[in-house]
Amino acid sequence: MRKNYLFPTTFRKIGWCLFVPFAITSFICLFDGSNEDWLKVNALSVIPWGIIKNSLFDELSMIGLTVSLLFIAFSKEKDEDECIANIRSNSLIWATITAYSLLIVCTMLIYDMHYLNFVFIDLFMILFLFIIKYNIELYKFRRSNND
Structure with missing residues (x-):
């Protein structure tokens, strides 16, 4: 029996809906380079080790862009x-x-x-x-x- 690891067909539409805002925020992170103060939180950091104050704007943008592209790319036809x-x-x-x-x-x-x-x-x-x-x-x- 062959396993199918593809997402259901409806995930493609969800991926496109997520792609637009996260692509925009990712380009803002890439070209503007500014950190948004309103998303600053204490976060665990590996390098340097410890708790640091960090904006989650760029992390959320990259995670959202990755998830949206995965939904678009790997949804069943x-x-x-x-x-x-x-x-x-x-x-x-x-x-x-x-x-x-x-x-x-x-x-x-x-x-x-x-x-x-x-x-x-x-x-x-x-x-x-x-x-x-x-x-x-x-x-x-x-x-x-x-x-």
Whole structure:
């Protein structure tokens, strides 16, 4: 028996609804760099070890963006079958190879704070590339079946 680890189809809509606000807040964190004072709380920190005062704005933004992209990327299609599973698998492999190739190239060419900004974006690169590639291939597949 094959296990299916995909989310139900309704999670894709939830993912898109979550994606918009969390993408905006993540870009604010990335390009503005300011910490919102209204979300400052005492938080356990590993480095440096102890309790520190920290704004949760950037953490909540990243968690929300990650969850929304996971919901979008890994929700079942209404007509999920072996062909769509194959498209999903090939798209994920392509996205992984492309994202890590880009990471290797950019590691050799980008330095200092610009590199840290790139790494922040690269955390989500595999999911972004997968969603784009998967939807393009799924569109081509469905269009060829309708002809």
